[in-house]
Amino acid sequence: MKSSSTLDVLVIGGNGRVGAxxxxxxxxxxxxxxxxxxxxxxxxxxxxxxxxxxxxxxxLPELVFRPVDLEGGSESLISVVRGAQLVVHTAGPFQGRSEPDLLRACIAAGVPYCDVCDEFALSRQAKTLSGEAAAAGIPAVVSCGIWPGVSALMAARAVERLGGSEACERVELSFFTAGTGGAGPTIVSATFLLLASRVLTYVNGALTYKQPWTERRSIDFGPGVGKHACFLLDNPDVPTTVESLGVANCASRFGTAPGVWNSLFAAIKLLPSDWLLNRAAMQGLAVVSMPVIRVVDKLVGATNAMRVDADGKAVAGSDKPETVTLRCVHADLEDCVGQATAAFALEILRGRSDLSCSDPTIPAGVWYPSELQANARNNILQVARENALVWEM
Ligand SMILES: NC(=O)c1ccc[n+]([C@@H]2O[C@H](COP(=O)([O-])OP(=O)(O)OC[C@H]3O[C@@H](n4cnc5c(N)ncnc54)[C@H](OP(=O)(O)O)[C@@H]3O)[C@@H](O)[C@H]2O)c1
Incomplete structure (x- = not known):
């Protein structure tokens, strides 16, 4: 039987890889x-x-199923989330969606919320509901997870190390995943959708759109992972870092292994964009590709590596501006994205149970990860550190 201090957590998308x-x-x-x-x-x-x-x-014998379709309309969403103490939304793909319907339902039902949204337009739309969430007393964090998510916390820490946004010239984010990291078809189809999306970068404070899978760089991800080719790919960490940390130059790159996967992405990018932006077609392509992808994943592993470089501004009289480099590597993307998402979720719950001795660290409102207060960011990073093969923070 449920005790008064039990917290009901509903993971919508929990049937998928990230949610499970x-x-x-x-x-x-x-x-x-x-x-x-x-x-x-x-x-x-x-x-x-x-x-x-x-x-x-x-x-998990106590696990409960609550039937819900995100397309089912606001009344059905409100009724499914009502009574929960937290909703975690992992039911991607987020690309192609323009309305944060589930967050709206949570605000209406008075339920805290987080998601793993990797589509900035949708996260920004969610952010416009911050006033409503604050008025309803609801904390919500969008674009949680490992990347976006922990990566944005790394960016915040790197900028802080340099002495704040005034001292920071640029932030570069780089990611490497071996194979698909054991991911589900949705991550694969989301990557296909991203190959048709302009890459949002910032150059000297100006929003500058670039072509995806261009501007190759060789990035050193540290011990055990080494150097890998990485290419521009859209990532909500870029605009959220710029908006919340006040950085003027920012871009994000991604690379995978084996190298032939990188070439395949370059080839897929050449497909007509109306085809690449067709969610159903890309999900179908991802599903039929899964057997091959699984074989390759077995061969190359599922490592997830992240690196954040923050360059300081040039200082008169000093030869070289300071650079802060942070690295984080986990053996398995699927595992560490769940670990990171759970870390954000538990931070939202902190101080909200009858028995908890601590105070809440995330106030009501809708937040990007990099906007969270230092104590919340540090608590989440502390959880993400567990099992890390490389942790240079
Ligand atoms: N932030 C991060 O660090 C990060 C990292 C990796 C991935 N992601 C994102 O995580 C998302 C999930 O990836 P995944 O690999 O877990 O995908 P997946 O294995 O394909 O699972 C997606 C799940 O979403 C559910 N779903 C989809 N459409 C739904 C709808 N209309 N109503 C209700 N449920 C629906 C499905 O539930 P049913 O089985 O019930 O149909 C499915 O099990 C992706 O969008 C990906 O981009 C974020």
């Missing part, structure tokens, strides 16, 4: 805290069969 990993980590982290935040976990999704399979895989 988030549930695994929510269960693992909450159990470890000595029971001061017992969680009752539920999955919101369309497929009961997928739920049954995930429940078996996660060994």
């Amino acid at each position: 990993s988030t549930l695994h980590w929510l269960n693992r982290l909450a159990g470890r805290s000595g029971g001061d935040q017992p969680l009752r976990l539920a999955i919101g999704g369309r497929s009961r069969a997928n739920f049954d399979a995930v429940k078996r895989r996660l060994h």
Whole structure:
């Protein structure tokens, strides 16, 4: 039976790879805290069969299924989230969606919220609801996860290390994932969709759109990972870093392995953009590609590596501006994205259970990760550090 201090957490998209990993980590982290935040976990999704399979895989006998379709309209969304203490939204792809319907439903029902949205237009739209969320007393964090998410916290830390935005000339974000990192078809289709999207960069304070999969750079991700070719790819960390940290120059690059995958992406980019932007077609292409992708993943592993470089401004009398480089590597993308998402989720819950001794660190409103206060950012990074193969912060 549910005790008064039990917190109901609903993961919409929990049937998928990212959502299931988030549930695994929510269960693992909450159990470890000595029971001061017992969680009752539920999955919101369309497929009961997928739920049954995930429940078996996660060994969570108490896991509950709540049928929901994100396309089902606001009333059905409000009724599914009502009563939860937190909703985590991992039901991608986010590309092609323009309205934060689930966040709206959470605000209407008075439920805190976070998502793993990797589409800036949608996260920005969510941000416009910040006043409504604040008025309703609802904390919400958008674009959580490992990247975007922890990567934005790394950017905030790097800028802080340099002495703040006044001292920072540029922030460069770089990411490497071996294969698909064991991801689901949605991440693969999201990457295809990104290959048709202009890349949002900032040059001397000006928003500058660039072609995806251009401006190749060889990036050193540190011990065990080494150097990899990376190319411009759109990432909400760029505008959120610029908006919240006041940085004038920022761009994000991505590379994968084996090298032939990079060439394949370059070839896919040449497909007609109306085809690449067709969500159904890209999801279909991702699903049929999965058997090949899984074989390659087995061969190359699922490493996720992130690097943030923050360059200081030139100082008169000094030869070289200071540079701060932060690195973070985990063995498995699917695992670490769930770990990071659970870290954000638990931070939202902090101080909100009857038994919790701590105060909330994330106030009501809608926040990008890099906007969070230092104590919230540090708590999340502390969780993300666990199992890291490289942690240079
Ligand atoms: N921020 C980060 O660090 C980060 C990292 C990696 C990925 N991502 C994002 O995470 C998202 C999920 O990736 P994934 O690999 O977990 O995908 P996935 O395995 O394909 O799972 C997606 C899940 O979403 C659910 N879903 C889709 N449309 C829905 C709808 N209309 N209503 C209800 N549920 C719906 C599906 O549930 P059913 O099974 O019930 O149909 C499915 O299980 C992607 O968009 C990806 O871009 C973010």
